[in-house]
Amino acid sequence: MKSLLTASALATALATALLLGTTLPVQAADTTEPAASKPIVDDQTITSAIQAALQGDQALAGAQIQVETTSGVVKLWGSASQAAKAKAIDLAWRVQGVKEVREAIQVQN
DSSP states (O other): OHHHHHHHHHHHHHHHHHHHTOOOOOOOOOOSOOGGGSOOOOHHHHHHHHHHHHHHOGGGTTOEEEEEEETTEEEEEEEEOHHHHHHHHHHHHTSTTOOEEEEEEEEOO
């Protein structure tokens, strides 16, 4: 009975609004994913993933690159060739959770 009254009241309100040319406030459907289904990537996980990527890439064998992450912002510093520097920056951006990459890598010849 209660749902019938609610449906009737809603129909009346909609009909009245249409006749008067007014609008009714409408709450948008929540289309965001539940927090539990979103992956949470902490800074240490980001740093570890980047370090593993850097160590696993043969193009970076002679590079001396350090990694630090704070709130998803990655800082790369050290020394490397120009090509290794570009590769390290690219690898850092590929890690999930990275919001920004800042670098202070000195280029060696």
